Amino acid sequence: MTKALPKVSFKSNVEFDIEVMTFVETYEKLKQTSSHNPFSAHKIQFYLILIVVENTYSHYVDFKSYDLKEGSILFIAKNQVHYFTETFKNAKGFCIVLNSQFLEQNYFLSKKTNLNRLYNYHLESPVIHSEEMEKDEFISSISKLYFEYHFPNNFEKSEMLRAYIHIILIKAERIKQLSNQHVKVHWLKVFNEFKALLEVNYVKTRSSRFYAGELFVSYKFLNDVVKKSTGKTIKVFIDDFVTIEIKRYLASTSLSIKEIGYKTGFEESANMIKFFKKNTHKTPLQFRKEF
Numbered sequence: 611m612t613k614a615l616p617k618v619s620f621k622s623n624v625e626f627d628i629e630v631m632t633f634v635e636t637y638e639k640l641k642q643t644s645s646h647n648p649f650s651a652h653k654i655q656f657y658l659i660l661i662v663v664e665n666t667y668s669h670y671v672d673f674k675s676y677d678l679k680e681g682s683i684l685f686i687a688k689n690q691v692h693y694f695t696e697t698f699k700n701a702k703g704f705c706i707v708l709n710s711q712f713l714e715q716n717y718f719l720s721k722k723t724n725l726n727r728l729y730n731y732h733l734e735s736p737v738i739h740s741e742e743m744e745k746d747e748f749i750s751s752i753s754k755l756y757f758e759y760h761f762p763n764n765f766e767k768s769e770m771l772r773a774y775i776h777i778i779l780i781k782a783e784r785i786k787q788l789s790n791q792h793v794k795v796h797w798l799k800v801f802n803e804f805k806a807l808l809e810v811n812y813v814k815t816r817s818s819r820f821y822a823g824e825l826f827v828s829y830k831f832l833n834d835v836v837k838k839s840t841g842k843t844i845k846v847f848i849d850d851f852v853t854i855e856i857k858r859y860l861a862s863t864s865l866s867i868k869e870i871g872y873k874t875g876f877e878e879s880a881n882m883i884k885f886f887k888k889n890t891h892k893t894p895l896q897f898r899k900e901f
Contacts, residue, residue, distance in 0.1 A: 627712035628771045630759040633667075636705040637698055651693050651862040657708040657729065658686040659778075661752055664702035668695060671736060673857055673901070681740025683748060683782065687729045689809075691858045704752050708775070716772075717779065725779060726798040727786035732805060732847070733798075733839055734786055742785055751777050800825065801839045804832060812852055813875040818844045853889045856882070860898045867894050 631639065640648040651670075660669060662678045669676050669684055671692045676684055678701075686692050688710045717725045727734050740747070755774035758767070807824055821844070822832040829844075836844040852874060859870040871882035886894050 626768055626771055627709035628759070628775060629707040630756050630771075631705045631707075632756070633698060633701055633703045633705060640694060640698075648694050649696065651691050651858075653689060653691050653858065653862065654686065655688055656710050657688055657713050658692075659706040659708070660684040660686070660703065661706070661748065662701055662703040663749060665700055667697055667701035667703070669698075670695065672731070672854060673861065676737050678737065679739070681743070681747065681749070683738045685729055685736045685738075685782070687731055687736075690731065691862055704756055706752070706755070706775075706778075723776075723780070725783050726795065726802065728779060728783045730798075730802070730805075732851075733801070738782060738785055746781060746785065748778060748781060751781070797835045797839055800827065800832070800835045804836065804844075808848065808851055812848070812855070813873070816848050816852060816875065818848065821848075849885075849889055853886065856886055856894065857890075857897065857901075860894055861901045870894070 646652050660667075660678065660683070662680055662682045664680060666680075667678045669678065669686075669692065671684070671686055672690055678684055713729075717723055729736075751774060755771065755778065758770050758774060761767070803825055804821055807821055811820070811824075818833065819829050822829040825832065833844045836842065836847050840847055842850065856870060856874050859865055859873060863870075865873070867883065868879040871877075871879040874882065876882035876885065883894055886892075886897070890897060892900070
């Protein structure tokens with residue numbers, strides 16, 4: 611375990627914002643990694659897609675195991691803590707790595723195409739299973755992406771790759787939208803703005819009214835938006851958000867409880883311990899040992 615949380619950035623051998631590999635190719639690359647242990651918890655600074663084509667595979671993301679089967683797709687977001695397991699080598703599939711700047715500029719900050727639900731792990735499950743897709747399967751699109759990625763002719767290759775990625779992401783967003791139509795687009799916009807503010811300011815404050823004020827909306831309206839979107843009150847959502855951040859530090863670093871408390875907005879470690887135990891029914895040290 612390292613003193614600091616391992617943060618893994620996007621690195622590719624080619625000059626594109628996308629890297630596409632089979633599971634076999636990915637596993638070989640993971641075994642050669644020296645900067646961190648891919649089979650131990652680490653935080654990624656890019657976006658990741660895992661697609662299972664044959665057999666099954668279980669992958670850990672933010673302290674949950676997600677069971678993937680033939681046709682399943684797992685979307686892992688930037689800043690999430692995850693790790694591969696050794697069973698990865700027994701499954702067949704594809705791994706797509708996306709530069710965070712590319713995805714954020716073209717899909718999260720774009721006025722043309724917004725991914726409101728996809729990669730929004732506070733709202734949605736990060737997995738899409740084949741039965742949710744009906745006739746709208748992904749394997750053929752992903753196979754074409756892989757073929758183009760390795761095709762020797764580089765004429766407009768970047769545009770070709772982006773076109774295939776666009777199809778895959780929009781297909782996935784459409785499935786998420788159909789499965790959760792009760793959440794209105796306007797609510798999602800407000801919720802995503804709130805979540806972005808929380809990510810930046812949670813160390814400074816966990817006050818619900820602070821975030822409502824920053825968004826120029828009433829506390830009641832913001833609370834209604836969060837509750838309708840997640841099933842949680844704004845206070846519970848903020849507490850759960852901070853709890854996950856504490857868990858990430860506990861599981862992935864050797865920082866002391868006092869240091870973790872300071873990094874997550876607690877001046878006194880006793881207050882962080884009390885907060886964590888209230889929300890998990892475990893002390894921070896118990897959680898660290900169990901994990």
